[in-house]
Amino acid sequence: MFIGLDIGTSSVKAILLDENQNLVGSASEPLTVQRPHPSWSEQDPDSWWTACEAAMDRLAAEVPVAMAAVKGIGLSGHMHGATLLGADDRPLRPCILWNDGRSAKQCAELEVSEPKFLSLGGNRVMPGFTAPKLQWVRENEPDVFAKTAKVLLPKEYVRLKLTGEHAGDMSDSAGTLWLDVAKRDWSEELLAATGLTRDHMPRLVEGSESSGQLRAELCQRWGMTSAPVVAGGGxxxxxxxxxxxxxxxxxxxxxxxxxxxxxxxxxxxxxxxxxxxxxxxxxxxxxxxxxxxxxxxxxxxxxxxxxxxxxxxxxxxxxxxxxxxxxxxxxxxxxxxxxxxxxxxxxxxxxxxxxxxxxxxxxxxxxxxxxxxxxxxxxxxxxxxxxxxxxxxxxxxxxxxxxxxxxxxxxxxxxxxxxxxxxxxxxxxxxxxxxxxxxxxxxxxxxxxxxxxxxxxxxxxxxxxxxxxxxxxxxxxxxxxxx
CATH class of the missing domain: 3.30.420.40 (ATPase, nucleotide binding domain)
Structure with missing residues (x-):
């Protein structure tokens, strides 16, 4: 049995498949978006986890025998969201989402100050991406920026809750603009352009590789007989x-x-x-x-x-x-x-x-x-x-x-x-x-x-x-x- 967890902008969806990829069960939980100012779009990171818990709890209640046999969990999620964590792994502010437009000024400046965003990063610097969002925080919320120990994408925050691991996959990480996309590795130069280092980033795995195992207390909560692996996802x-x-x-x-x-x-x-x-x-x-x-x-x-x-x-x-x-x-x-x-x-x-x-x-x-x-x-x-x-x-x-x-x-x-x-x-x-x-x-x-x-x-x-x-x-x- 295998689970797919999709952290969307409007909902979290969980599906359970058997060995032949037939659908055994599914559950979803709604999410809301906050727009405190024009062009802003934010979500509370903990709302993703609360929704994941509720969806998984429902699967465990509805198909307990199938849940007991789960061997692997995969993650997907909306890209580019800037989830800033302190040294205690707690969010320092709401996540700035993919459709947030506040960092247009920072985008123009970053393209000029570091042209390698266009070559190594392989993309225009757009307000939707993660790097200019961090530059906006650096300039407008310096206290938050100074306390930032890790920058995770939305599904990576859910992964942290599932496994205790700071890890990210290649496809999602490429959407930060800090990845050397051809080499499939973080670029110190691109990170430095926004005042960050490799230490602020999760370790990288391929989407089809294991990033860790489900924590023991969650295995017990959801009735799993052994700890399933959690894939890098996408x-x-x-x-x-x-x-x-x-x-x-x-x-x-x-x-x-x-x-x-x-x-x-x-x-x-x-x-x-x-x-x-x-x-x-x-x-x-x-x-x-x-x-x-x-x-x-x-x-x-x-x-x-x-x-x-x-x-x-x-x-x-x-x-x-x-x-x-x-x-x-x-x-x-x-x-x-x-x-x-x-x-x-x-x-x-x-x-x-x-x-x-x-x-x-x-x-x-x-x-x-x-x-x-x-x-x-x-x-x-x-x-x-x-x-x-x-x-x-x-x-x-x-x-x-x-x-x-x-x-x-x-x-x-x-x-x-x-x-x-x-x-x-x-x-x-x-x-x-x-x-x-x-x-x-x-x-x-x-x-x-x-x-x-x-x-x-x-x-x-x-x-x-x-x-x-x-x-x-x-x-x-x-x-x-x-x-």
């Missing part, structure tokens, strides 16, 4: 890739979650910093990946649904199939954008609204706008030498067939849709836990059964190519106007 997107079998070079997935991701596995470190492509280590050894990331995918649809007083699923179901691109254009920049603009200040908007515009038109425009942003990601990956021909769809938005048809036709890719089931980060985490327990990745990261494959629609290709061309003119026009 950042949420790398773990999702493990869940859908995207672990071999060229395999890819598109995620329509709160944020949107176009993820491609590589056999080498392949950065494209000019277009804000993310180039990170994968959660499996000797493998890397590239990501184009947009900050508001289903977030855009959920915003529209809330604004209209409707359910998001009702909006997409009511749209039906589409015969062309929307006449109204939507820019999905509710909280700024990463790929390709690296612009924390840009905001969303519609263009082309008229007296005839209704709920269906706005919904169509939002689906198109997110697809156009993913096309931007595709273009950025192409500049880095990566060609994508087929993707697996994951995330809540993948339940919308019309959305996947738009994406397939615009990106000119085949979109594979898994059969019913959760093939997200929690499954990937459980698979990594299985690999760590068995001491091998052989046969673990296969692709799940597919329900259908969505082909590009020839009747939509030209219309969407033309609409994308018009849509691309909006961002530079708005920036020139001072937005």
């Amino acid at each position: 950042g949420d997107n790398a773990a999702s890739a493990c869940g859908v079998g995207a672990t071999t070079p060229g395999s890819a997935f598109v995620s329509l979650g709160t944020s949107g991701v176009l993820f491609v596995t590589n056999d080498r470190f392949s950065p494209n910093v000019e277009s804000a492509v993310h180039a990170f280590c994968h959660a499996v050894p000797d493998t890397w990946h590239q990501m184009g990331v947009i900050l508001s995918a289903t977030d855009s649809l959920n915003w529209l649904a809330q604004t209209l007083g409707r359910k998001a699923s009702d909006l997409t179901d009511g749209l039906g199939s589409v015969g062309s691109a929307s006449d109204v254009l939507f820019m999905p920049y509710l909280g700024g954008e990463r790929t390709p603009h690296n612009d924390v200040a840009i905001r969303a908007g519609f263009y082309g609204i008229s007296h005839e515009t209704d709920d269906k038109t706005l919904t169509h425009a939002v689906l198109d706008g997110v697809a156009f942003a993913l096309k931007d990601c595709m273009e950025a990956l192409a500049v880095a030498g990566t060609k994508v021909e087929r993707v697996t769809a994951v995330g809540g938005g993948s339940r919308s067939t019309v959305w996947l048809e738009i994406i397939a036709s615009l990106l000119d890719v085949v979109v594979d849709v898994p059969a019913d089931g959760d093939f997200g980060a929690s499954l990937g985490a459980a698979r990594l836990g299985q690999a760590a327990a068995q001491g091998s990745t052989d046969g673990i990261f296969g692709a799940p059964p597919m329900r259908t494959s969505i082909q590009p629609r020839s009747d939509l290709k030209q219309a969407y190519a033309d609409a994308y061309g018009r849509w691309r003119t909006l961002y530079p026009a708005l920036k020139q106007a001072g937005f």
